[in-house]
Amino acid sequence: MAFTGEKDEPFLFPSTDDQGDPPKFFSSDLISSPLPTHSFFQNFVEADGNNPVYIHPYLIKSSASSVSLCYPSRRADYRYIYQVFKPDLTISSSTQQTQQGSHSHPHVISSFTDLSVTLGTPSSDLTFFLVRGSPYVTFSVSHHTSLISIATVHKFCSFTSNDTFTKYTLKLDNGQTWLLYASLPIKFSYSNDILAFSKAITSAGNDGGGVPLVVRIALLPNSSSQLKHVLDRYSTCYPVSGDALFTKLYCVEYKWEKRGFGDLLMLAHPLHLQLLSKDEGNITVLEDLKYRSIDGNLVGVVGDSWSLKADHIPVTWHSIRGVNLRFCDEIKSALSKDVAALGSLGITTNEAYYDGRIIAKAARLALIAEEVGFVDVIPAVKEFLHEMIQQWLDGTSDGKGLQYGVKWGRIHIEAHSAGYFLYGIAVLAKIDPAWGMKYKPKAYSLMANFMNLARETNSKYTRLRCFDLYKLHSWTTYLSNHCDDVGMQQNSTSEANHCDDVGIQQDSTSEAVNIYYSAALMGLAYGDIHLASIGSTLASLEIHAAKMWWHVKEGDNLYGDYFAEENKLVGSLLANHRLCKMRNCYTEREIKIGLHVLPLLPITEFMFSNVDFVKELVKSTPSEYNEGDTWMGFVYALEGIYNNQVALKKIRSLKDFDAGNTMSNLLWWIHSRHDYRKMGSCHEKQCCFCRYSC
Numbered sequence: 001m002a003f004t005g006e007k008d009e010p011f012l013f014p015s016t017d018d019q020g021d022p023p024k025f026f027s028s029d030l031i032s033s034p035l036p037t038h039s040f041f042q043n044f045v046e047a048d049g050n051n052p053v054y055i056h057p058y059l060i061k062s063s064a065s066s067v068s069l070c071y072p073s074r075r076a077d078y079r080y081i082y083q084v085f086k087p088d089l090t091i092s093s094s095t096q097q098t099q100q101g102s103h104s105h106p107h108v109i110s111s112f113t114d115l116s117v118t119l120g121t122p123s124s125d126l127t128f129f130l131v132r133g134s135p136y137v138t139f140s141v142s143h144h145t146s147l148i149s150i151a152t153v154h155k156f157c158s159f160t161s162n163d164t165f166t167k168y169t170l171k172l173d174n175g176q177t178w179l180l181y182a183s184l185p186i187k188f189s190y191s192n193d194i195l196a197f198s199k200a201i202t203s204a205g206n207d208g209g210g211v212p213l214v215v216r217i218a219l220l221p222n223s224s225s226q227l228k229h230v231l232d233r234y235s236t237c238y239p240v241s242g243d244a245l246f247t248k249l250y251c252v253e254y255k256w257e258k259r260g261f262g263d264l265l266m267l268a269h270p271l272h273l274q275l276l277s278k279d280e281g282n283i284t285v286l287e288d289l290k291y292r293s294i295d296g297n298l299v300g301v302v303g304d305s306w307s308l309k310a311d312h313i314p315v316t317w318h319s320i321r322g323v324n325l326r327f328c329d330e331i332k333s334a335l336s337k338d339v340a341a342l343g344s345l346g347i348t349t350n351e352a353y354y355d356g357r358i359i360a361k362a363a364r365l366a367l368i369a370e371e372v373g374f375v376d377v378i379p380a381v382k383e384f385l386h387e388m389i390q391q392w393l394d395g396t397s398d399g400k401g402l403q404y405g406v407k408w409g410r411i412h413i414e415a416h417s418a419g420y421f422l423y424g425i426a427v428l429a430k431i432d433p434a435w436g437m438k439y440k441p442k443a444y445s446l447m448a449n450f451m452n453l454a455r456e457t458n459s460k461y462t463r464l465r466c467f468d469l470y471k472l473h474s475w476t477t478y479l480s481n482h483c484d485d486v487g488m489q490q491n492s493t494s495e496a497n498h499c500d501d502v503g504i505q506q507d508s509t510s511e512a513v514n515i516y517y518s519a520a521l522m523g524l525a526y527g528d529i530h531l532a533s534i535g536s537t538l539a540s541l542e543i544h545a546a547k548m549w550w551h552v553k554e555g556d557n558l559y560g561d562y563f564a565e566e567n568k569l570v571g572s573l574l575a576n577h578r579l580c581k582m583r584n585c586y587t588e589r590e591i592k593i594g595l596h597v598l599p600l601l602p603i604t605e606f607m608f609s610n611v612d613f614v615k616e617l618v619k620s621t622p623s624e625y626n627e628g629d630t631w632m633g634f635v636y637a638l639e640g641i642y643n644n645q646v647a648l649k650k651i652r653s654l655k656d657f658d659a660g661n662t663m664s665n666l667l668w669w670i671h672s673r674h675d676y677r678k679m680g681s682c683h684e685k686q687c688c689f690c691r692y693s694c
């Protein structure tokens with residue numbers, strides 16, 4: 001398996017094929033392998049495959065016969081931010097003009113990697129190498145195709161070429177300037193607002209000897225002649241794919257496969273720049289080359305290998321600094337009540353998400369009891385976990401049980417739910433090693449469904465199903481339509497049609513962290529150092545991303561004044577949208593906080609280590625707290641980071657708790673806080689991974 005090195009086949013849960021056939025957009029040689037379900041290019045394969053995909057810095061939309069490029073503008077108010085799609089340039093070829101019924105030939109994905117997707121348009125003999133973060137859109141033209149055309153929804157103001165007909169400058173009436181580079185001489189003609197480019201016959205009397213023409217198109221981000229020279233200089237080297245490698249603990253290395261000659265120019269988003277190691281690899285940051293993006297400015301970086309280093313986040317079973325011994329009796333008293341209540345939960349649902357939260361709640365009670373030395377209650381928790389987890393792993397209850405979809409190569413469970421199950425499995429394997437060994441194959445299969453690192457075609461699961469190795473966070477849901485959530489009516493103009501951005505989204509950052517934190521704990525329980533290191537690395541990256549894109553801080557100018565004034569947390573984040581609302585259209589601030597905190601764990605304090613931000617976040621919630629509200633426990637937990645005694649008083653008055661939370665857990669949290677003013681800026685004394693986990 002990918003993590004243990006064992007040669008045995010992974011356990012497969014009972015098979016089903018009720019998910020339907022894989023989409024028609026994958027090439028035949030990809031269909032036989034597990035397929036991605038939360039990929040950055042998911043819009044290319046869902047429904048008709050014609051919704052835009054955000055390939056930083058461009059939105060790319062494919063139809064059966066053409067591909068459109070857009071350098072998007074942005075619209076925003078206090079409810080949402082979105083990028084507007086307009087087909088600035090639409091590329092097609094002469095082949096499609098001679099084919100009948102070309103609409104019946106959809107685009108085809110011939111390959112994909114961590115950082116790229118290769119898109120073919122069979123009806124036009126064009127192949128697009130869509131590599132994330134490339135300032136150029138690169139495509140090859142079959143030697144059978146003699147003519148390519150470029151159209152625009154705007155108007156061409158001017159178009160000029162160099163003396164060798166290998167570079168063209170296209171100026172549009174919306175103020176944009178696009179640069180086109182060709183590997184062979186091409187000549188243009190202009191008719192009916194369409195530019196047509198044909199291969200030029202050279203003095204040697206041929207058009208390249210059957211060698212495919214490679215074309216690169218880049219937007220000039222401003223009128224600076226210096227930036228034009230930069231794009232000219234690096235136009236001769238292009239990437240065709242890119243991989244992310246886990247070479248060291250808390251480190252991700254990017255490597256691109258490149259062609260042509262010269263150095264490779266790519267773009268880094270703000271989190272890349274924060275983590276980028278300037279001392280490793282031969283890289284140069286071009287501060288003046290900037291493209292705007294919904295994720296912040298994208299800055300030029302020269303180099304075909306990057307090293308990204310995340311913070312060391314200790315993965316530990318118990319609190320980082322220990323519980324204040326003076327309050328252990330209070331915690332034990334709460335544990336007695338919470339453990340006794342487990343037997344009366346009366347769980348009758350078949351929802352994995354709800355059951356998972358109950359499982360994780362019980363597992364927390366076992367670890368808290370272990371930490372405060374109250375071992376008398378652990379047997380009851382262990383028995384409860386046995387019953388709850390086994391009915392899902394064994395499928396012994398009607399409606400409960402995991403299934404493996406053979407056509408897609410996935411276990412039917414959402415990532416958030418799986419994270420809670422992995423947490424319960426890790427804790428149960430710790431307190432009952434014999435049980436852990438018995439269920440290890442099933443536990444590892446559930447984990448591999450989301451954390452498989454293998455690239456082999458015979459793997460049972462796709463690689464890192466949810467984790468986006470360019471954005472460095474997870475996508476956990478695919479939305480087919482979210483127009484109603486945006487809160488605006490869709491009108492007929494293309495500029496207002498922001499509902500095109502169906503696709504992958506993420507709302508609860510804390511539940512995403514929990515997936516990988518729980519996997520790391522499972523690695524500790526099974527003595528699997530590799531799993532522990534990969535899980536902790538991904539958890540750290542999720543935390544970095546949450547702080548970058550979900551935590552809205554004053555003065556960072558990432559999202560603009562309108563949105564930032566009303567929102568301290570992004571609700572739902574999509575590739576092309578930011579929404580104030582969360583799942584089920586929640587807008588209440590205490591619920592948003594709760595969904596970004598649950599489950600409350602030792603690693604939570606690293607998610608909320610910026611005390612100034614935490615103060616502003618808690619301050620932004622309604623002043624008239626409903627102390628019976630189950631969500632307020634999470635707000636009080638954050639308040640306890642900087643105002644322990646006030647938060648403790650509020651927590652003691654609570655009567656109701658979230659399904660995954662308890663009084664015991666909140667008291668454990670409060671009584672393991674220390675004066676933040678006496679701590680280092682990044683808990684530097686607690687940042688040794690080996691001390692806490694290996």
